[in-house]
Amino acid sequence: MTDQIETAASLMVRDYLILAFLVSLGALQIAVSISGIRGLWLLPNQLLTRALGILLIGVGITTYILSPLWVEGPWAAGSVADGTSAGREWGTATINEVSAARNINDIHGGMAGTAYAIVFLLAAVLATTFAAILGTLNVRISNSPTLSRGSEGDQHDPPSFRRGLGGGHNDPPTSRKAPGGGHNNPPSSRKAPAGDHNNPPSSRKEPGGDHNNPPSSRRAPAGDHNNPPSFRRGLGGGPTDGLDALKHTDAISTFASSSRNLIRTAKSDANEHMSTTHLWSVPSLIARMWRN
Amino acid sequence: MWINGFVGTSPTFDHIARIVASDYLMPLAFSAVIFAIWFVGRNLAERRRYQRGTLLAATAIGISNLIVDIIDSAYDRQRPFDELGDSLQLIFYRSTDPSFPANPMAVVFAIAMGVWLVDRRIGWTLMAGAAIYSVIRVYVGTFYPTDVIGGAVIGVISALIAWFLFELLKPIPELFLRLLRGIGIA
Numbered sequence: 001m002t003d004q005i006e007t008a009a010s011l012m013v014r015d016y017l018i019l020a021f022l023v024s025l026g027a028l029q030i031a032v033s034i035s036g037i038r039g040l041w042l043l044p045n046q047l048l049t050r051a052l053g054i055l056l057i058g059v060g061i062t063t064y065i066l067s068p069l070w071v072e073g074p075w076a077a078g079s080v081a082d083g084t085s086a087g088r089e090w091g092t093a094t095i096n097e098v099s100a101a102r103n104i105n106d107i108h109g110g111m112a113g114t115a116y117a118i119v120f121l122l123a124a125v126l127a128t129t130f131a132a133i134l135g136t137l138n139v140r141i142s143n144s145p146t147l148s149r150g151s152e153g154d155q156h157d158p159p160s161f162r163r164g165l166g167g168g169h170n171d172p173p174t175s176r177k178a179p180g181g182g183h184n185n186p187p188s189s190r191k192a193p194a195g196d197h198n199n200p201p202s203s204r205k206e207p208g209g210d211h212n213n214p215p216s217s218r219r220a221p222a223g224d225h226n227n228p229p230s231f232r233r234g235l236g237g238g239p240t241d242g243l244d245a246l247k248h249t250d251a252i253s254t255f256a257s258s259s260r261n262l263i264r265t266a267k268s269d270a271n272e273h274m275s276t277t278h279l280w281s282v283p284s285l286i287a288r289m290w291r292n
Numbered sequence: 293m294w295i296n297g298f299v300g301t302s303p304t305f306d307h308i309a310r311i312v313a314s315d316y317l318m319p320l321a322f323s324a325v326i327f328a329i330w331f332v333g334r335n336l337a338e339r340r341r342y343q344r345g346t347l348l349a350a351t352a353i354g355i356s357n358l359i360v361d362i363i364d365s366a367y368d369r370q371r372p373f374d375e376l377g378d379s380l381q382l383i384f385y386r387s388t389d390p391s392f393p394a395n396p397m398a399v400v401f402a403i404a405m406g407v408w409l410v411d412r413r414i415g416w417t418l419m420a421g422a423a424i425y426s427v428i429r430v431y432v433g434t435f436y437p438t439d440v441i442g443g444a445v446i447g448v449i450s451a452l453i454a455w456f457l458f459e460l461l462k463p464i465p466e467l468f469l470r471l472l473r474g475i476g477i478a
Contacts, residue, residue: 016316023320027328035334057324065311083373085385099307103314105385113395116315117353120323128477242473244336251476258476265474 004090008074008109012102013119015064015071016111020123021130022060028131029053039246039254040131044142068093068101074109075101085110132251139250293372295430295437299381306383313384313432318425319396322403325418326350329407330478340469341410343478347465348454349406356398356450360443364390372436382433394435394443397426401447402454409455422447 025042030053032040041049068075069092076091085104093101104110111119245254299306311317326349333339369392373382389395400422408415426440458465472478 019316020320020323023324024327027324028331031328031331035332035339037331040331061317064316082384083382083386099310100383102316103310103385105387107388108385110385111315113315113399116319117323120320124323124327242476242478243331243339245476254476258474262471262474 004074005109008088008104009111011073012104012109012111013115015067015102016116017119017123019060019064020120021127022056022063024120024124024127025131026053026056026058026060028127029056032131035243037243037246038135039139039249039251040128040135041138042131042134044138065102066098068098069095073101074104132255135246136250136252293376293380293430293433295427296372296380296433299383299431299433309428309432310383312425313428313434315396318400318421321421322400322418325414326403326407329411329414339478343469344458344465345407345410347468348409348451348458349403351454351457352402352406352447352451353399355453356402356447357395359446359450360393360395360398363393363446367392369436369439371434373433380433384432384434387434391435392439392442393446394426394429394439396429397422397435397440397443398446398450400425401444402450403447405448405451406454409451 028040029042029049032038033046033050033053036046043049043052072090072092074088074090075093075097076089077094077097079087079089079091080093080097080100081087082100085108088104088108106112106115242258245258299309326346329342330346331339333342368390371387371391373380373386400418404415404418404422407418422444426435426444429435429440430437469478
């Protein structure tokens with residue numbers, strides 16, 4: 001009996017993980033199709049991405065509810081009764097029992113509330129990772145010269161997106177001109193990636209399209225020639241950092257350059273902190289007192 | 293138990309009720325919504341607002357569970373199927389934890405209220421979903437109406453507590469979001 005409960009519990013966890021993964025992935029696709037975060041799209045088209053999201057949610061829930069019809073579990077025909085989940089037998093359910101088949105108390109092999117929460121979190125992380133990997137491939141494929149020519153008519157593709165991605169650091173100079181350009185950007189802002197030492201100072205200020213940011217947030221910190229321009233402006237401060245960057249580049253490039261940027265910023269912050277805090281250390285206070 | 297008295301009137305509705313009342317469907321739907329709104333903002337300001345909503349809802353879930361645990365340890369109300377016996381038509385399994393307050397309702401209302409604080413439209417939709425979930429849970433016989441009302445109140449209060457905490461400790465969630473943005477996931 002204990003063995004059956006354990007087997008039932010592992011079956012429930014596995015099935016719920018698949019359900020939560022499909023639903024999370026579907027919800028993610030709908031969300032990123034609304035926000036335009038192309039780096040997480042599974043398909044190259046916005047409407048198709050949204051339709052895929054709805055389809056994934058529908059398929060996930062339907063499969064989860066109906067699978068007792070063909071998957072053996074603690075819901076054998078005749079053993080699923082209202083009012084209790086004890087005494088279930090192993091087998092497949094009938095259509096009349098399918099609605100109650102997965103309603104199992106956690107002491108009889110079902111899942112506890114905490115288990116649901118943990119499995120959902122795991123599924124959400126997996127779904128995001130999956131979307132990031134497939135989105136990267138999708139972006140790089142659709143960014144290849146032949147395919148990008150074919151999708152010129154797609155109004156959802158900002159020009160910079162088609163150019164900037166796949167190339168990364170080895171792009172010729174022309175392809176580096178447009179890292180932050182959406183439809184709202186003035187042409188001048190597309191020419192100047194922030195922090196690029198080859199550009200005149202005036203062009204360093206405005207790489208992206210968010211006009212709500214104060215000028216200070218648009219300024220470029222020390223230019224890192226290995227990072228895409230949108231990540232040279234510091235931790236989370238710029239309009240094309242974070243998920244915004246995924247509108248223009250792919251997830252793997254974003255994560256790599258963001259992590260480098262984070263470490264560099266943290267190091268410079270720490271150095272700056274150390275260089276100022278020593279003024280208030282005990283020896284320096286004594287020294288200043290002595291001098292005075 | 294007037295609501296539960298309708299059980300058996302429509303077998304099709306009973307099947308739907310068993311699925312809607314389940315532990316997996318509605319909590320998953322609500323969780324998927326707070327996961328999705330993390331990514332849904334079209335610009336930086338909108339995304340910050342929605343991501344704050346996700347953090348608010350998650351914090352509210354934690355607070356509501358804490359409150360429910362405290363009440364459960366102090367007051368063990370029996371389930372309606374234990375008290376009413378055969379006069380109740382139970383079409384769900386026999387839960388073994390205390391009936392008041394309804395933990396699932398506390399969780400879904402905490403999420404709904406947490407989202408409502410940043411987006412009224414999505415928040416009202418979730419509130420409606422949470423209300424349907426509550427009625428269905430009473431319909432299948434696992435809770436008294438006062439259990440689900442108590443759970444809903446705890447959920448709403450938890451979200452408000454979370455909101456006050458966020459206002460009080462504003463730099464912390466902001467820093468957290470900035471950090472996540474720094475590594476490209478916010």
